[in-house]
Amino acid sequence: MPLPDKYKRFSEWYEKITEEAEIVDKRYPVKGMLVWKPYGYKALKLTMRILEDLLEEYGHYEAYFPMLVPEEVFAKEKDFLEGFSGETFVVERTISKKLARKFLLRPTSETVMYYMFNLWVTSYKDLPIKIYQTVNVFRYETEETRPILRVREIIRFNEAHTVHATLEDTERQIREAIEIYSKFFDALLIPYIILKTPPWDTFSGAEYNFDFFAIMPDKKAIELGSVINLGQKFAKAFDIKFQDKDGQWKYVYQTCYGVSERVLGVLLAVHGDNRGLIFPHNVAPIQIVIVPIPGEEVIDKILEKCRALEKRLKESGYRVKVDDREDLTPGRKYYWWEFLGVPLRLEIGEKEVEQNMVTIARRDLFRRVTVDDKDLERKIREIFDDISKELYDRAKKWLISNIITASTIDEAKNKLAENKGGIVRMPWCGKDNCGLKIEETMGVSSLGHNPWEKADGKCVICGSEAKYYFYVGKKY
Amino acid sequence: MPLPDKYKRFSEWYEKITEEAEIVDKRYPVKGMLVWKPYGYKALKLTMRILEDLLEEYGHYEAYFPMLVPEEVFAKEKDFLEGFSGETFVVERTISKKLARKFLLRPTSETVMYYMFNLWVTSYKDLPIKIYQTVNVFRYETEETRPILRVREIIRFNEAHTVHATLEDTERQIREAIEIYSKFFDALLIPYIILKTPPWDTFSGAEYNFDFFAIMPDKKAIELGSVINLGQKFAKAFDIKFQDKDGQWKYVYQTCYGVSERVLGVLLAVHGDNRGLIFPHNVAPIQIVIVPIPGEEVIDKILEKCRALEKRLKESGYRVKVDDREDLTPGRKYYWWEFLGVPLRLEIGEKEVEQNMVTIARRDLFRRVTVDDKDLERKIREIFDDISKELYDRAKKWLISNIITASTIDEAKNKLAENKGGIVRMPWCGKDNCGLKIEETMGVSSLGHNPWEKADGKCVICGSEAKYYFYVGKKY
Numbered sequence: 033m034p035l036p037d038k039y040k041r042f043s044e045w046y047e048k049i050t051e052e053a054e055i056v057d058k059r060y061p062v063k064g065m066l067v068w069k070p071y072g073y074k075a076l077k078l079t080m081r082i083l084e085d086l087l088e089e090y091g092h093y094e095a096y097f098p099m100l101v102p103e104e105v106f107a108k109e110k111d112f113l114e115g116f117s118g119e120t121f122v123v124e125r126t127i128s129k130k131l132a133r134k135f136l137l138r139p140t141s142e143t144v145m146y147y148m149f150n151l152w153v154t155s156y157k158d159l160p161i162k163i164y165q166t167v168n169v170f171r172y173e174t175e176e177t178r179p180i181l182r183v184r185e186i187i188r189f190n191e192a193h194t195v196h197a198t199l200e201d202t203e204r205q206i207r208e209a210i211e212i213y214s215k216f217f218d219a220l221l222i223p224y225i226i227l228k229t230p231p232w233d234t235f236s237g238a239e240y241n242f243d244f245f246a247i248m249p250d251k252k253a254i255e256l257g258s259v260i261n262l263g264q265k266f267a268k269a270f271d272i273k274f275q276d277k278d279g280q281w282k283y284v285y286q287t288c289y290g291v292s293e294r295v296l297g298v299l300l301a302v303h304g305d306n307r308g309l310i311f312p313h314n315v316a317p318i319q320i321v322i323v324p325i326p327g328e329e330v331i332d333k334i335l336e337k338c339r340a341l342e343k344r345l346k347e348s349g350y351r352v353k354v355d356d357r358e359d360l361t362p363g364r365k366y367y368w369w370e371f372l373g374v375p376l377r378l379e380i381g382e383k384e385v386e387q388n389m390v391t392i393a394r395r396d397l398f399r400r401v402t403v404d405d406k407d408l409e410r411k412i413r414e415i416f417d418d419i420s421k422e423l424y425d426r427a428k429k430w431l432i433s434n435i436i437t438a439s440t441i442d443e444a445k446n447k448l449a450e451n452k453g454g455i456v457r458m459p460w461c462g463k464d465n466c467g468l469k470i471e472e473t474m475g476v477s478s479l480g481h482n483p484w485e486k487a488d489g490k491c492v493i494c495g496s497e498a499k500y501y502f503y504v505g506k507k508y
Numbered sequence: 509m510p511l512p513d514k515y516k517r518f519s520e521w522y523e524k525i526t527e528e529a530e531i532v533d534k535r536y537p538v539k540g541m542l543v544w545k546p547y548g549y550k551a552l553k554l555t556m557r558i559l560e561d562l563l564e565e566y567g568h569y570e571a572y573f574p575m576l577v578p579e580e581v582f583a584k585e586k587d588f589l590e591g592f593s594g595e596t597f598v599v600e601r602t603i604s605k606k607l608a609r610k611f612l613l614r615p616t617s618e619t620v621m622y623y624m625f626n627l628w629v630t631s632y633k634d635l636p637i638k639i640y641q642t643v644n645v646f647r648y649e650t651e652e653t654r655p656i657l658r659v660r661e662i663i664r665f666n667e668a669h670t671v672h673a674t675l676e677d678t679e680r681q682i683r684e685a686i687e688i689y690s691k692f693f694d695a696l697l698i699p700y701i702i703l704k705t706p707p708w709d710t711f712s713g714a715e716y717n718f719d720f721f722a723i724m725p726d727k728k729a730i731e732l733g734s735v736i737n738l739g740q741k742f743a744k745a746f747d748i749k750f751q752d753k754d755g756q757w758k759y760v761y762q763t764c765y766g767v768s769e770r771v772l773g774v775l776l777a778v779h780g781d782n783r784g785l786i787f788p789h790n791v792a793p794i795q796i797v798i799v800p801i802p803g804e805e806v807i808d809k810i811l812e813k814c815r816a817l818e819k820r821l822k823e824s825g826y827r828v829k830v831d832d833r834e835d836l837t838p839g840r841k842y843y844w845w846e847f848l849g850v851p852l853r854l855e856i857g858e859k860e861v862e863q864n865m866v867t868i869a870r871r872d873l874f875r876r877v878t879v880d881d882k883d884l885e886r887k888i889r890e891i892f893d894d895i896s897k898e899l900y901d902r903a904k905k906w907l908i909s910n911i912i913t914a915s916t917i918d919e920a921k922n923k924l925a926e927n928k929g930g931i932v933r934m935p936w937c938g939k940d941n942c943g944l945k946i947e948e949t950m951g952v953s954s955l956g957h958n959p960w961e962k963a964d965g966k967c968v969i970c971g972s973e974a975k976y977y978f979y980v981g982k983k984y
Binding site: 061062070073077094096099102116117118119121126127128129131135137170185187 | 533535536537538541542543544545546549550553569570571572573574575576578581592593594595596597598599600601602603604605607611612613620623624627639643644646648661663
């Protein structure tokens, strides 16, 4: 089970850990479709619940829209149809007979939902609508698939869709969505940058979109989530109109934003180390494992104390487990639960029983501390907070150290080579043409720019006054 | 919004209420596929959560298996393939290109899971396995579809699958599953009977199965859930073997059991009345609605009290809502929330403010009671319990009054005609042939027999000593 180095051989590290640490089973005989094991699935549900709670807090309602989309509904918005045609699965028969119509497996639910929004919206009083669902969606990825990060069945796609009467309200919604996602990724301790996608990479059918990016251990950027301003394109395609206070019929404005299980894949990659996974306590399927250390004579009392602690901590709301397997040494158990990323381990031996103490070992720093029984919950809360700080600081350092600033194309190329990857940002005049040229000259992907971050210096392409930084880098 | 009579015109009542009481929207342009509105979807999640908690309590783990099944995996068990071939959707292309393989949309996940169980099981130490998932499955129903009850996309199919070393352990599991489902339907206040399905109607690929049946307001039986003993058929088809303690390689035994959103459809039908839905408090999306009754001068104080109660009840863990819409009279609000089935309404007017009281109106009996502010939570708990008793009693009476016993075929026919439907049970010798003849002669569906219930008298077909009652009736 020893792991390859996370930074030097990330791809192998990731393949190995997602399979062996009980997250997924990759032996299902369809490329890009995974079996999720209970431990991994629990982490995924806990992760998504944080987002769902945030969405509810901000006034979104959960609903469910069908998975199969009639072809004629899917085809209403032309850019969208074109953007998704290569990767969308089609149903046109059952095993025994041909169907009269064609259906598509949703790659995302714009068309399904907006067909209904056309029926739901008639007056300004119906607005805004703020709906979300967490569902499986399908994309026939022709590029290399990668467990959890790039798959053909996305099993937990959380997609929010909103409808508004005015452009102003739509822009407020975009800011709200950015705020929700920022809180979500903060809760997962994943540092990110937010960039507005260049027009040539914008979501099919959108006016513009913002992407959240993290940086993986191989220094490639990865998209964590997207916040999309759809403007009135879909409103026009689906004829979604409302009668305003002034009596006029107007097209609505729309936004949508989505994240998927990919965020969990990024979380595993960002926080893990060469000994295994490290889960933040809020999404850890098991937060605390209790390991009995067999003593000379008091093994019954040791087990009794383990069970009493388990009961007590469960009642305090923790996800806790006693590892009482008799055929494994404590050392093997430590190793296993460290590999699985359980943030805290309680070790209970003779000393702990006799002195009414608990020894706590933390996963991130491998440090031990011994506390009085009565102080346990307080100390656990303290250490959890501390682990969160530690994990976030490590991740933040990695992000910062891999975002490079350069003031010429040559400097950007050199620095990127020197750093062996990462993201590089360069002063840019704001014109699409110059952005495209940066992408072409650098030979890596455009990531976009941050409109709230002003740049110093001259555009690296045209030499005129720079407005923003243009970010490029290899990405997933 | 007035409803047709639930018992006399059930079909219309059901169509109207599921659409107008914010459960589903049927205007999605594919037959048998529904849009779930937030209110209905919340009820469905709360319903399924009761079952999921029970499954976890009994040692089941939640996992996720892919939705698309390669044709060759689906085809391994021949009876299963034959049973599902008419209703299973096929994917063989994307919009722009033909795929090299065919995939099927899971109608249920036996084949997907058992392909993996073949890889997971090697030793007796790996057993038992107890796994479940709650997922969408697809069945191309060619019969008439009916909202929630008979659909083409089942959006929340909870399917549990277990693997065992011995026949005894398998039978223990069947009993456990029956216990879990009994607790689940009890929690939903839906009375049921449990019958062993006749061999000619047994689940494709199974040894035998038990079905839970409720009786709908139109006196037809409806299947709530199935508990299936798969024996070793799938084990042989998927070559799932383990090395036992004695060193021998043996085939495993398997069970599976499933329920879907249909149980919510049944719950709505069973508990509703001519004024609308009635939700048991444990699955009510909104448990308590607070309605301000505008007074002469104290409207601010009234609203203030409403908000204070809302806050207090939320903190006590209730799902509560203040209806502060200004353009509706209290009467209209009462009417609306009764229609939606909210079990309790708090009415707050001048009197309630001045006397530190709350008026509570219950949905089931339309009775009001006034309590001291300080006694509110205690009283709510009391009334919730009372409503549960009332709903269960009503439903139980309906069930019992529609299960008829007869000792000859003629008597059965007459009584069924007299009762205008329902289920009729007749003494039966236990032989398949006689069961089939009962079905044919009666001209309604076989439902099965309860092996724990011994019959008096002679078999209505062959006249030999009866063992059990054979149940028949119209069913969904």
